Every structure is written in structure tokens, then in C-alpha cells.
Amino acid sequence: CSPSTISYEVRRGTVTLYRGKQKRYKADHGQSVYQTNRRHCGRKSDFLKKSDFIKYVNKHFFEDNWSLDVCANRCLAVGEFSSDQIVCTRTLYNYVDQGLLAIRNSDLPEKLKRNTKIHRVHKNKKKLGRSIEERPKEINDRKEFGHWECELVLGHKTRDDQVLLTLSERMSREFLILRIPDKTAASVMSAFQTLHKQYSEHWNEIFKTITTDNGSEFADLSNLEEVSNT
Incomplete structure (x- = not known):
């Protein structure tokens, strides 16, 4: 560690020993201090400290039909509370989500x-070949030769760094490494x-399946199905 x-x-x-004359490190004391610090770390909620303002919000929300935003800002405008005595509108909504207020989401039509979430439809999303769900289950038993798993290995991920294409056969654990100029699909x-x-007529016997992740570098790999039985 650093x-x-x-x-x-x-x-x-x-810790200080012998009436302050000597200092020594003790691991159990360090662990105790660490655990104490962990219990007190993190941002603390202002909910209990600002209970007067919370009562104010509940009262005006139900009796006067004020919105949470009005509750948070009107009290400042008229001087009923100072800024350190209240929480912001966003925090009030968080309290509603957490069930800390008498107000429920059903009270906020x-x-x-x-709709706070943006749903994007990826019309041009690439289909990078077959799903691994289509791979025959018997491949998991490692009893048949010819099923490979492929990935790229990068160095420091700089522009001019070398890239290695690795292939691992599941049954024999045979390992092939090829150096390629970059990590593009081409x-x-x-x-x-x-x-x-290189393997010519033996290709179909040696490479029955090849499994990769969904990286863009393997976007064209399914083209092997058009020229072989892989």
C-alpha cells in the first residue's frame, strides 16, 4: 500500500506510554480508532435537527395546499426561517421518497x-453475432476439442501500444497469441x-466455436460463419 x-x-x-515519555504503535488501538471513525463518517441527515421546519412543511402542505417548493422558499422570503434552519426542495422530495414525511408520493400528483428517466431506443445498435445462450451446453464440460474463447490484451492503452489477440481452447487449454497493429475490428x-x-482444410475441425465479449473489436467476427462452419 502507499x-x-x-x-x-x-x-x-x-499511543502515549509511561506518562507521556514514550510513544508506541499498537494495532488494536489503531483498529479501534478506525472503527469509531467509520461509525461517524458520512454526511449526516438534517431531518431531526430541523424538525420545526418539517412540521411547518407538513402543516402548510396539507392545510394550505402549498407545494414543497413553496414551503422551502416562502419561509425564507418572509423571514420565518433562516437558510440554516431549512432544507432545500430537492431534499424535501428525497424525504418523501424515504418515507420520512407525512407526505406521500401519491399526494404529489x-x-x-x-417521467424523469429518458428511454433511448438504439435503432442502429450493432448485432455482434450470436448470443452465448445459443452455445451448446456440452461445451461447458470441456470434453470436446475445438471450442475457443477469444479476447484482446492491451498494454498501457496508449495510441502506439501493441495489442495481442489471444485464443484459448477450452478442453486442451492450448493458447494462441497473435500480435495485431491495433484493436479495430478490421x-x-x-x-x-x-x-x-494457415489451417486451411483443417479449420472447421479445429475452430468449431469461438466465444468473445461484445466489444466493438469483435463486431465483424460473425462473418466467419459465411466462409466456414465455425
Whole structure:
């Protein structure tokens, strides 16, 4: 771990002994201090501290039909509360969601009408070949040769860094590594075309299935189905 992590731990666990004449590190004391700090960390809720304002909101919401936004801002405008005595409108809505107020979402008809989530339909989403759900279940038993899993291995992910295309056969654990110029789909397919020529008539026996993730670099891999039995 980093030097800072060690220095924090030493600071937490250091105790004074012999009437302040000597300091020593004790792990159990450091752990105790850490657990105490964890119990008190994090942002604290203002719900209990600002109970007067919460009562004000509940009263005017039900009796005067004020919105939560009006409750949060009118009290400041007329000077009934100061800014450190209230919570903002967004927090009030969060309290409603958490069930801390007498107000429920069903009491906020406008909120229920609003669609806060944007649903995007990806019309041009690529179909990157077959789903792994279509892969024969017997492949999981590793009893038949010819079923490979493929992925790319990157170095430091810089523009000029080398990329390795790796293939692992599930039964024999045979491992193939090919260096390709970049992580584009064209470079991946070029590597597979080279393999196809290398194994020629034995290709269908050796490469029965190839499984990859849904990375864009494998977008064209399903084209192998058009030129082979893979």
C-alpha cells in the first residue's frame, strides 16, 4: 500500500506510554480508532435537527395546499426561517421518497405524471453475432476439442501500444497469441483471415466455436460463419 496509508495507520494506532515519555504503535488501538471513525463518517441527515421546519412543511402542505417548493422558499422570503434552519426542495422530495414525511408520493400528483428517466431506443445498435445462450451446453464440460474463447490484451492503452489477440481452447487449454497493429475490428478480422489460411482444410475441425465479449473489436467476427462452419 502507499506510504500515506501506512502513515495514517501509524497515526491512528500511536499511543502515549509511561506518562507521556514514550510513544508506541499498537494495532488494536489503531483498529479501534478506525472503527469509531467509520461509525461517524458520512454526511449526516438534517431531518431531526430541523424538525420545526418539517412540521411547518407538513402543516402548510396539507392545510394550505402549498407545494414543497413553496414551503422551502416562502419561509425564507418572509423571514420565518433562516437558510440554516431549512432544507432545500430537492431534499424535501428525497424525504418523501424515504418515507420520512407525512407526505406521500401519491399526494404529489404532478410528480407522478413526470417521467424523469429518458428511454433511448438504439435503432442502429450493432448485432455482434450470436448470443452465448445459443452455445451448446456440452461445451461447458470441456470434453470436446475445438471450442475457443477469444479476447484482446492491451498494454498501457496508449495510441502506439501493441495489442495481442489471444485464443484459448477450452478442453486442451492450448493458447494462441497473435500480435495485431491495433484493436479495430478490421485488424481482428485480418488476424483471423491469416489463421484461416494457415489451417486451411483443417479449420472447421479445429475452430468449431469461438466465444468473445461484445466489444466493438469483435463486431465483424460473425462473418466467419459465411466462409466456414465455425
